[in-house]
Amino acid sequence: MMKISLQKERFFTLYFPLLITMTFIMFPFYWTVNTALKNEGDIVKTPLEYIPSQITFDNFINAWNNIGFALFFKNSLFLAGCTVISVVFFATLVGYALSRYRFKGKKAFLLLLLCTQFVPGAMLIIPLFIIFKNLGLISNPLSLIIAYTTFQIPFNSILMNGFISNVPVQLEEAAMVDGCSRLQAIRHVIFPLLLPGIVATGVFTFIYAWNEFLFAFMLTNKAANFTLSVGLSYMMGEFNINYGALAAGSVIALVPAIIMFAYAQRYLVNGLGGAVKG
Amino acid sequence: MQLQEKVKALKNQVKRRQSSQQENTFDYEKWLPYLFISPALVFIAGFLFYPLGNVFYYSLQNYNANTPFYNGFAGLDNFVRILTQDPQFYASLWISFKWVVSQVSLQVFFGMSIALLLNQKFKFRTFFRAAAFTPWAISGVLTSVMWSLMYNEHMGVVNDLLLKVGFIEQRQAWVADLATVFPAVVVAELWRGIPFFAITLLSALQSIPEELYEAAKVDGAGRIKTFLYVTLPQLKNTLILTTLLRCVWEYNNVDLIFNLTGGGPAHHTTTLTMYVAELAIRENNFGYGSAITVISFAILLVFVVTYLKISRMERGAEV
Structure with a gap:
């Protein structure tokens, strides 16, 4: 009797809500893949096919070859890669300074980093557009790399500060006693221990750069420089939307984000949660 | 010497x-x-x-890239025009308010529920956690593509399911109908926004010492009392900060609305930020857009300062 009521309770407090949650979260992914795998006729067919009766990869081939997703993918990858390198480099420097030094103005600098989190990105679209136009960098990936680096440095610096603080300072001191310079100590002692943290920072930055839309849209005016976000957005705005190709393009954009997320999720609860807890 | x-x-x-x-x-x-x-x-x-x-x-300039011959110093003209002659400004402000309040309150509620759910012990917990957090990594553009496929009037699965259940009698154009567009956009954004709270609240839940729960058990507190008197006070600081961050974030959020509805139909989803984006991107009216941005920033600043003051006062009262 007791056992049955316990199981019943577990059904209502765990299994049932879990099922609802998972359905709500997973269904949009499923539906996108489902649409991408159907041919044009089956997409608009009634009754709706919840499991495609005929699976086709035509939408993917069409999106990749004809609509330009091969190019968008390459652009997004290049942009995200460059942003990751630049953010990780500069955020590690800041994280090291914050973790290992006491210096005048440190508090003010931390406050400045915090303040940046409250500056609306949308507030900057007009002035940044004008600045980059004057620099002749419209439709140049450099403008986006600079903008993304600027927005991502603060959060990732705080994150790196946490990772570096976890590496005992005695290790560097020992290396320096043994004759290493500080930079050598950083390279040979700190860096290897920091690698997981660097990868986590890189993955967070990658997801940001891969997903960013507003600046990519504002600062790009040539189709040759479109990122996946911008390409998808233009495709959605067309009068006659090719839903199959749109869904296939979405799946192409989704896959790297989900792969990165699958890696990053182990750092999420401690990283994102920890950073928010401060 | x-x-x-x-x-x-x-x-x-x-x-x-x-x-x-x-x-x-x-x-x-x-x-x-x-x-x-x-x-x-x-x-x-x-x-x-x-x-x-x-x-x-720029907010003090006439600065429109489409009509450069009028460009020049304008003083406070832009601000006067916004505050006295622009009904769209007030309409957008109201929509922004509705948007932030509905998003943040619902995200906190569902995020908390999911965090409590995933904090229980069960098989494959790590997998379910990761799966539940996935939308956090999905962009606003992708979210709007995915949901527009589902909301579509003719081939959308939302219509099909609701018809089957008998919840609606005929197909709806969810994001083109004035009556349904706002809730439709809210649901799509919730899908992407809930995981943020689920993640941060789960992280906070895990740092609550087990002894507190044991003590509550000894005292004979039930599930609800334990949550109200043990869990919630421990989550307070996280809740204050995450809620503030999210308010700012949702206030400034344009990706999803821009792509799902473009602010329409008939400006029914034009938040203040969306209005600025429209002025900047579609009309190239940089001066006027900047002036709205300045006002928008001032509103945000007043909100953040008030919020922090109130939350600090409450904390102070507790001590």
Whole structure:
């Protein structure tokens, strides 16, 4: 009797809500893949096919070859890669300074980093557009790399500060006693221990750069420089939307984000949660 | 006498040299942290605070890239026009308010529920956690594509399911109908926004010491009482900060609305930020857009300061 009521309770407090949650979260992914795998006729067919009766990869081939997703993918990858390198480099420097030094103005600098989190990105679209136009960098990936680096440095610096603080300072001191310079100590002692943290920072930055839309849209005016976000957005705005190709393009954009997320999720609860807890 | 003075002078010289040497080696270490933070400072100053200052400057200009012959200093004209002659401004402000309140309250509610759910012990918990957090990594553009496929009037699965259940009697154009567009956009954004709260609240839940729960059990507190008197107070600081961050974030959020509805139909989803994006992107009206941005920023600032004051007062009252 007791056992049955316990199981019943577990059904209502765990299994049932879990099922609802998972359905709500997973269904949009499923539906996108489902649409991408159907041919044009089956997409608009009634009754709706919840499991495609005929699976086709035509939408993917069409999106990749004809609509330009091969190019968008390459652009997004290049942009995200460059942003990751630049953010990780500069955020590690800041994280090291914050973790290992006491210096005048440190508090003010931390406050400045915090303040940046409250500056609306949308507030900057007009002035940044004008600045980059004057620099002749419209439709140049450099403008986006600079903008993304600027927005991502603060959060990732705080994150790196946490990772570096976890590496005992005695290790560097020992290396320096043994004759290493500080930079050598950083390279040979700190860096290897920091690698997981660097990868986590890189993955967070990658997801940001891969997903960013507003600046990519504002600062790009040539189709040759479109990122996946911008390409998808233009495709959605067309009068006659090719839903199959749109869904296939979405799946192409989704896959790297989900792969990165699958890696990053182990750092999420401690990283994102920890950073928010401060 | 002379000799003594000479000795003194020499000693001083040596001292000075020593101290300057010390300073030199000291200086290197002293300047190193500044060297390390300087690139970050250059980025933030050059591409965040400088453009931010520019917004204030442009807000006082007639600056429209489409009509350059009218460009020039305008004084407070833009602000006067916004506050006295622009009904769209007030309409957008109201929509922004509705948007932020509905998003943040619902995200907190569902995020908390999911965090509590995933904090229980069960098989494959790690997998379910990761799966539940996935939308956090999905962009606003992708979210709008995915949901527009489902909301579609003719081939959308939402219509099909609701018809089957008998919830609606005929197909709805969810994002083209004035009556349904706002809730439809809210649901799509919730899908992407809930995981943020689920993640941060789960992280906070895990740091609550087990002893507190044991003590509550000993005292005979039930599930609800334990949540209200043990869990919630421990989550308070996280909740205050995450809610504030999310309010700012949703207030400024444009990706999803821009792509799912474009602010329409008939401006029913044009938030203040969306209005600025429209002025900047579609109309190239940089001066007027900047003036709205300045007002929008002022509203945000007042909100953040008030919020922090109230939350601090409450905390103070508790102590």
